[in-house]
Amino acid sequence: MSVITYREAMRRAIREALARDERVFMMGEDIGHYGGTYAVSLGLLEEFGPERIRDTPLAESGFVGAGIGAALGGMRPIVEVMTVNFSLLALDQIMNSAATLRYMSGGQLNVPLVIRMATGAGRQVAAQHSHSLEGWLAHIPGLRLLAPATVEDARAMLWPALNDPDPVLIFEHAMLYNTEGEVADDPAPVDISRAAIRRAGDDVTIIAYGGTLRTALGAAEELAGQGVSAEVIDLRCLRPLDSPTFIDAVTRTHRAVVVDEGWRSGSLSAEVAARITEAVFYDLDAPVGRVCSEEVPMPYAKHLEDAVMPQVADVVEAVRRLGA
Amino acid sequence: MTNPTAETPSTDANGSTDQRLVHLLGEMVRIRRFEERCVELYSAGAIRGFLHLGIGEEACAVGVIGALSPEDAVVATYREHGHALARGLSMRATMAELEGKLEGCSRGRGGSMHLFDAASNFYGGNAIVAGGLPLAVGLALADHLQGRRRVTACFFGDGAVAEGEFHEAMNLAALWHLPVLFCCENNLYAMGTALEFTESETDLALKAASYRIPAWDVDGMDVRAVDDAARRAVEAVRGGGGPHFLEMRTYRFRSHSMYDPDRYRDKAEVERWKERDPIPLLVSQLTASGALADGALERLEADVAAEVEDAVVFAAAGTDEPVEDVGRFVTSESVSPEVGP
Numbered sequence: 227m228s229v230i231t232y233r234e235a236m237r238r239a240i241r242e243a244l245a246r247d248e249r250v251f252m253m254g255e256d257i258g259h260y261g262g263t264y265a266v267s268l269g270l271l272e273e274f275g276p277e278r279i280r281d282t283p284l285a286e287s288g289f290v291g292a293g294i295g296a297a298l299g300g301m302r303p304i305v306e307v308m309t310v311n312f313s314l315l316a317l318d319q320i321m322n323s324a325a326t327l328r329y330m331s332g333g334q335l336n337v338p339l340v341i342r343m344a345t346g347a348g349r350q351v352a353a354q355h356s357h358s359l360e361g362w363l364a365h366i367p368g369l370r371l372l373a374p375a376t377v378e379d380a381r382a383m384l385w386p387a388l389n390d391p392d393p394v395l396i397f398e399h400a401m402l403y404n405t406e407g408e409v410a411d412d413p414a415p416v417d418i419s420r421a422a423i424r425r426a427g428d429d430v431t432i433i434a435y436g437g438t439l440r441t442a443l444g445a446a447e448e449l450a451g452q453g454v455s456a457e458v459i460d461l462r463c464l465r466p467l468d469s470p471t472f473i474d475a476v477t478r479t480h481r482a483v484v485v486d487e488g489w490r491s492g493s494l495s496a497e498v499a500a501r502i503t504e505a506v507f508y509d510l511d512a513p514v515g516r517v518c519s520e521e522v523p524m525p526y527a528k529h530l531e532d533a534v535m536p537q538v539a540d541v542v543e544a545v546r547r548l549g550a
Numbered sequence: 551m552t553n554p555t556a557e558t559p560s561t562d563a564n565g566s567t568d569q570r571l572v573h574l575l576g577e578m579v580r581i582r583r584f585e586e587r588c589v590e591l592y593s594a595g596a597i598r599g600f601l602h603l604g605i606g607e608e609a610c611a612v613g614v615i616g617a618l619s620p621e622d623a624v625v626a627t628y629r630e631h632g633h634a635l636a637r638g639l640s641m642r643a644t645m646a647e648l649e650g651k652l653e654g655c656s657r658g659r660g661g662s663m664h665l666f667d668a669a670s671n672f673y674g675g676n677a678i679v680a681g682g683l684p685l686a687v688g689l690a691l692a693d694h695l696q697g698r699r700r701v702t703a704c705f706f707g708d709g710a711v712a713e714g715e716f717h718e719a720m721n722l723a724a725l726w727h728l729p730v731l732f733c734c735e736n737n738l739y740a741m742g743t744a745l746e747f748t749e750s751e752t753d754l755a756l757k758a759a760s761y762r763i764p765a766w767d768v769d770g771m772d773v774r775a776v777d778d779a780a781r782r783a784v785e786a787v788r789g790g791g792g793p794h795f796l797e798m799r800t801y802r803f804r805s806h807s808m809y810d811p812d813r814y815r816d817k818a819e820v821e822r823w824k825e826r827d828p829i830p831l832l833v834s835q836l837t838a839s840g841a842l843a844d845g846a847l848e849r850l851e852a853d854v855a856a857e858v859e860d861a862v863v864f865a866a867a868g869t870d871e872p873v874e875d876v877g878r879f880v881t882s883e884s885v886s887p888e889v890g891p
Contacts, residue, residue, distance in 0.1 A: 251695060277695065283725070288684045288718025295688020298673060299623075301695060303688075318715070322678045323685060331666035331674065332657030333879035367880045391882040 227410055232374075233403040235381035236266045236342075240304060243388055244274050247302060250388060253280035253289055254306030254342075263308050264344060264403050290316035290341065294324050294393075297339040302388050307343040310359045310397065324393040325368030336391045340384065346399040346437045346487055347535055353523035356531075358487040360397050360436070361494040364465040370394045371464035372418055373436035377407025379462065382416040390418070397464075399437030399487075419463055421471040427457035430481040430550040433472050433498055435461035438485040438536055445485075445541035452542075454550050464494060472498065473505045481548045483515040485536050490518035512548035517541050568841035574616055574773050575832050575842075576850055578608040581632040582829060583854045584641060587862060588631070588648060592808050596866070597648045600677075601662050602629040606771075606803035609828035610735045611636045613776025614703055614796070617784045621671065623702040625686040628663035628677035629735075629802075633705060637672045639665065641861035651868030658871055659879070679740075680706060680713035683732070687719045690728035690793075701787045703731045709740030711754050720761040723793040731780070731787050732758065732795040735770065737802045742814040758795035770798030771826040774835070803827075 230238070243250045252267065258281040261268035271279040282289040286307060293305040307313045313320065320341070327335045347356035364371050370390055374380040380398070387394040424439060425446050434442035439460050446456035457479055459472045476482045482502055486495035499514040520534040585605050591597045604611065611632035615624065626633040634644050639655050647654025648662050656666045656675070664675035673689065676682035686704035693700045710716050711734065723730045734754055738745055745752045755765035764786070769775040776798060783794040801823040805812040836842035 280726075283718070283721055285714075285718035285721065287715050288687070288722050291681070291684020291715065291719070292688035292691055292722055295685035295690075296692040296695070297688070298685065299689045299692025299696075301692045318678055318681060319684060322681055323676075327674070328882070329879045330656060330660050330664045331668070331879075332654075332659045334656070334666050334668040335673070336882060370881075 227408050229406050229408050230377065231403065232377050232380045232398070232405050232407070233264060233266055235377045235407070235409055236384070236398065237268070237270070239381050239384035240267065240270065241273070243304070243384055244270070244278060247388070249300065249302040250304065251278040251280065251301060252304040252306065253282050253293065255282055255284055255308050257281060257306050262306070264400065266403070267306070286312055286315035287319050291319040291323060293339050293341070294319055294327070294337050297337045298327070298335060303339055304384075304388070305339065305341045307341060309355050310343050310345040311354050311357055313341070313343050313359070320363070320369070320393075320395075321366055325366045328392065329368060337393045338388070338391050339393045340387045340396060341393070342396045342398060344400045345397040346401060347519075347524050347531060348401040348437070350526055350528055350531055352526040356524035358437070358519070360464050361486070361488045361492065361497075363395055364494055364497070366465075368392065369465055370418070371397065373397045373399075373462060373464055375399070375402070375434075375436050375439035375460050375462070377405065378409050378413070379416065381409045382413045383418055386415060386418045397436055401437055419466070419468060421462050421468040422460045423457060423471070423475065424460045425456065425458040427455040427479065429455045429479055430483060430545050430548065431457045431459060431472065431475040431479045432483050432485060432541060432545070433459045433461065434485040435464060435494070436487070438487050441536055441538055441541055442485050444538040445545065448538060448542050449545055454545065456545065461498075467497065467501070469501050469505070473502060476502050477506050477509050480509055480511040481545075481550050482510070483517060483541060483544045483548065485517045485541055487519050487536060489521045490516060491521065493518055515544040515548055517544050568836065568839065570616070570777070571774065571832065571836060572841060572846075574612050574777060575829070575836065576854070577612040577616070577636050578773065578829050578832070579850055579854050580641070580857065581608045581612070581635050583858050584635060584644070584861070585631055587858050591649070591862070597662070598650075599661050600628070601648070601808045602806065603804045604629050604632045604802060606823065606827065607735055607737060607800045608632050609773035609776050610733065610770045610798045610800050611705070613773045614705070614731070614733050614780040616777060617780035618701060618703055621700050623671040623673060623686075623689045623700060625673045625682040625689070625702065625704040626675060627679075627682065627705055627707060628675070629707070630665055630675055630705070631662070634665040634667070634672060637667070638670050639667050639672060641857050642864040645861040645865040646868045649865040649868060651865055652871040653864070653868040680710035680715040680719075682706060683710065683715050683719035684722070686730050687722045687728060690723065690730045691726065694726070694728055699788055701729050701731055701784050703733055705733045705735060707740065708734065708736040708738065708745055708754060709748075710734075711757060712740065712748055720758055720763060724761040724763050727792040729787045730793040731783050732763070732793060734795065734797045735800055736797055737800050739806070739814070741806050742810065744814070755795060755797040763793050763795045764791070765795035765797065767797040767799060770800030771828045771831065773828055773832055801826075
């Protein structure tokens with residue numbers, strides 16, 4: 227076992243994949259000579275060379291599309307997109323090609339592609355580098371979306387993602403890169419289709435993912451001091467959603483709060499809340515609560531950014547409003 | 551020749567054999583008669599949705615694809631019946647696809663715009679203008695990384711040249727020296743808007759040349775010219791010469807799709823281009839050279855008519871995919887399906 231950062235965990239996962247499978251290569255903006263915008267790929271160019279660690283021009287649609295083509299051609303590409311905001315420039319390829327080719331071809335083609343991107347706010351990088359657009363992408367059939375929220379998942383999710391015959395998007399919350407956690411030197415395989423119970427509790431289920439898991443766990447700790455026992459679910463896989471895990475929890479706790487850094491309207495939190503009410507409405511003691519980002523483009527000023535993002539106090543308050 | 555640094559493809563060295571030209575004629579006639587029959591089937595309601603015909607443009611698909619090897623890859627657009635047939639998809643599977651039948655080459659999931667055949671490395675059937683170019687770059691990248699000496703031929707129209715993905719793909723292919731043959735079918739109109747209204751530079755080969763890609767413009771109504779240029783370009787690409795670009799000047803005789811009232815073109819312009827119809831052009835050339843024997847064209851037409859009729863009967867007898875299978879192939883079936891509440 228060793229204590230490493232989330233960044234180092236991702237790097238180890240990439241290095242392991244490159245070493246295990248010669249079909250794996252990586253491409254993206256500034257991943258090679260620069261060492262990665264978030265330094266995830268630092269040192270990999272020197273270790274694996276420019277054929278397998280490919281710096282790309284600033285052409286998201288072009289290199290994401292090239293990743294799709296390379297996957298069709300038998301490779302296992304890892305494409306890094308600098309942030310989820312920039313992935314919008316590649317949305318055509320993600321939606322109209324990666325997610326669609328298998329279906330449109332009547333099952334003849336597969337796109338075994340992994341696209342990694344940073345997501346989320348908290349670093350005062352304002353309205354074009356900070357959003358959480360996972361909910362938009364989770365709308366698209368044909369994709370698998372993963373949000374590793376722990377160092378352990380950052381280390382372990384990539385290999386099964388590369389072994390998925392279909393396209394997988396991995397969202398790495400930018401505020402997590404410096405967080406530390408313990409990982410096994412040779413981690414056990416993880417199931418990338420399941421949510422995880424990160425804290426057991428009886429009175430309320432708090433459902434979070436990615437960057438908001440820490441917020442949810444902080445709220446659960448504070449609630450414990452107030453005599454409220456909160457269960458915390460980490461969604462992990464945003465599409466397809468592992469509904470049974472969170473619905474089972476809500477059936478036991480009878481109350482639920484969904485924490486989502488995305489905007490409330492049309493969000494993942496809306497989907498989770500709807501599934502709960504569709505499935506176990508009569509088991510609920512209170513309406514499903516939600517804590518989301520304010521519906522504004524992300525402001526630069528620190529106090530405003532904090533006010534926009536879900537905070538521990540917001541989650542605690544949402545739980546208390548449910549009468550827990 | 552547009553790129554002053556590119557070599558000009560000559561028209562006689564390695565000259566096309568009569569036998570090959572007769573074969574190319576046969577392919578063009580197959581495509582023409584197939585699509586003419588599609589018009590009737592559309593009117594009869596057997597084919598629905600969008601139907602984009604390439605009547606008039608057959609020499610482009612036939613000339614380029616005829617120069618490829620079976621292991622090479624083809625990426626095409628939504629106007630791709632001709633490319634599919636030239637690539638070897640059966641008329642039966644293609645017609646069944648147009649009629650939405652399970653026996654179609656995409657199981658009826660794709661229709662006219664999304665013909666696929668993995669067995670012949672035919673990667674569709676892409677209806678996002680320029681969307682196929684990055685895919686072609688990626689297929690070629692996979693070949694490069696795996697040491698395969700394969701060529702990827704990527705077809706697109708003049709409209710694609712205005713898209714960012716065109717420029718991104720040109721740059722990537724040239725930067726990484728990838729084995730892609732870019733095949734621009736310039737029919738002068740992006741849907742219904744003439745090139746002169748949409749491009750500041752209407753010499754399209756010049757755009758490719760600006761990425762240091764050898765780029766040739768070719769008479770896309772003369773299959774001999776396309777065949778000759780394509781064979782040279784394919785040889786250069788396969789030999790490690792990096793991406794090449796063919797701008798084929800062509801014309802579609804019919805409207806953009808069956809919905810298009812064709813208000814934007816002068817009838818006289820269409821008639822002028824019809825005088826350069828690639829099929830009669832080649833027939834007269836082959837007749838003059840003696841390559842087409844007496845009665846050969848009639849026999850060809852009879853064979854093609856029989857093949858088309860067989861495909862029509864096959865498609866009509868095709869089955870509908872069971873509605874309960876509509877969710878198949880969204881994701882791979884080896885993976886657990888969506889877990890619902």
